[in-house]
Amino acid sequence: MSITAKSAPSAHVDAVAIRSWKVPILLGVLALFAVVVFVVLGPTGTATFRISQDNDAWQVPDLVLPSKAMGIIVSVICAALAYLAYSQTRATGKIAKWVLMTFTIVFVVGLMVWMIGGTTSQNITLVGLFTGAMLITTPLVFGSLSGVLSERAGVVNIAIEGQLLAGAFTAALVSSITHNAFAGLFAAAVAGVLVSAMLALFSIKYVVNQIIVGVVLNVLVSGLTGFLFEKIMKTKVDGVTIYNQPAQLPGIPIPLLSEIPIIGPMLFRQSLIGYFMLILVVALWFGLFRTRWGLRVRAVGEHPKAADTVGINVNRTRVMNVLAGGAVAGVGGAYFTLVAVSSFSKDMTGGLGFIALAALIFGRWNPIGAALAALLFGVAGNLQSILSLAGTPIDGQFLAMLPYALTILAVSGFVGKAMAPAADGEPYVKE
């Protein structure tokens, strides 16, 4: 999938001569937004961020911020940074990275203060925000890592949704039958592999357009799991649906680490799947960018012909990566039914596979980037559900749009440049 059709040439041109005004314009608009919304229309009173839970070992005092004053500070900083971006673009055509980073952080802080200050209760528990976000983030990370694995090798993976759903269903079924969550976890990985095997079969062996295969596989898995759910899982034996009572994976808190404020409950009171996720993100990053295997995979994704010339079996590499991606996404799917909730329901992945795709793109096809994007989207998603209960100045639906809008901005070059591997989506046929 050549995300930016003109990407290769324009990337060079940008660096040399032509100035892109997209970013300064975007920052300017956001700074204006900050002035109008955070200051002029902003709430009065304070916004309280509670950091510790009552039963935490180390108590950290609440962070209480005056909304109006914070709004003014944030919009002044944003305006200054936007101007800096403008003058940097005019002078050199490039904007220093720290400008963008600082702008983003300051703007997000302003946004949070504004949103929390505008709710009726004017306070939020950060622990709840982040731990709740993990319920969304974990499957997102697995989904986007599945995408990283296959797209880095040049196979577009639109079927993440289907892989997650297959994993969730199979985990629930097998875990219910065997009363063993680990059997469910293993079966979920197998289910993910089966879905990705179809992706590999059709897109690599039969050279069917990869996007078509992905779209169709999603429909297929949705139909199949829906059908089997009705036929098998709803079957009652003695008034109980025995095939939809999966044994759960227990949470394993890590001593000491789990007591760190916010990060502890978020990262170190997880189930096995959660820890596996942390390891996998780092391992995959290391594997892709620091090992021979990664170099080969990336070569296959960027320039399959060159890779073939030096003796790498292009299509075998692709098949292996797609299958591995399926296993990863299957495990992510298992999270739904073995950890997050205690039973399978129809289409329970609810489009998270597509947000995972968005996280993958927003994270620039990099495991760590994708994981951070997944975290961002998870926090936004959880914030949406928290705020929808609390009554906010901004409708939760706009937060729900955030991942998608950011992704569109990313692929159209407003937020950095999202460049897919060069041969992503292009089948390789030996001549």
Add this chain to the structure above:
Amino acid sequence: MSGVEMGSSGTAPDGQGAKPDAPNPAPPEAKSAKENNGTQLVREIMSGNAMISVLAVVVALAIGGILIAFTDARVTAAMGYFFSDPGATFRAMWAAVSEAYGALWRGATYDPNSRTWQGRLGIFETLTFATPLILSGLAVTLAFRVGLFNIGAKGQIIIGATFAGVVGFMIELPPGIHLIAVVVAGAIGGALWGGIAGFLKAKTGAHEVIVTIMLNYIAVSLVLYLLKNPLRDPSSSNPISPAMHETAMFPLLLGPNYRLHAGLIVAVLAVIGVSWLLNRSTLGFEYRAIGANPRAARTAGMLVSRGYITVMLISGALAGLAGVTQLAGTEKTLDADIAGSIGFDAITVALLGRSKPWGTFFAALLFGAFKAGGTSMAINADVSIDIVAVVQSLIVLFIAAPPLIRSMFRIKAVRHEGVTA
């Protein structure tokens, strides 16, 4: 049974057009697989033949049948004593499958035993279900021909329906004019939403697949927001709109006993229109040229970026019309689920129709029949309608990979286009 019906849809596309379809636009030159994605897409869809389509439907139905048989309670019961009476298992399997597909067939065509009028002549339900599928399928088909993959039919349907709804339930207009205004508004809404993807593709190179997927979700959130606030029916606590005015609804074609509405006429006109556009107009020639080889089209002096923008505008408008037929034809009130599964069905319809306007028409009839029949199958044979999604997606997979079907039935490749094989 449905296979027979499929025969017509499989063989008809080429001959049914107002004019015979222009020569296959799959370009004779350039076949490097690494070439433009869209080009290859167009060729993939064009290759293969009617036989493959029919066999694909038959195989998909057979696999669906296996699923139905093995999940049937009677079959599993009979399998318990399989070795003492193997015949019982097969009889139970036959009973399960014939019951399910029989109900599917009767629900989609004619059921003499039904107590209601609608139930008796399911063929009209088929046409009703097919109407939005035709329009949204055309939307995908048209974009395909330019080498663009419009996965955004869902979002365009939603925004189109929202625009149509605003005109339909917030404004009062005289009969006739009101309906026209609703249709135009829906087309504009869809065109705007599709146009965003076309514009970004043309101006920034943003991949239309990603953009349209993301726009689908944005559309859902946007309409949910609108339905919670300005567009909400004040008498309801759910996020749904007030009902459309009677003057804004499509007239029913066969009286109050059937849901079939004049939206079908709009859909047929759209098929004729798109067929003309693609095969007879200058714009259509440009579209096919761009779809075949964007670089060559650019060299020939065509504005590829303008092509991307206009085609996504028209494609979006068609999907928007599908939204109108949903809202002003059957649903009457707007909710966030107005598009249902039509957005993704549209892709399968376009693929089955081999991205030809009349092919899309017949493919939409087939999938409309699946939808109408699937409902009756769920009620009368206790087989979940999800099986329809399974069969549909299998059909498309098999059609997209002709070598698979060929090897299954040991058919020799009829044409050598060097693409999918």
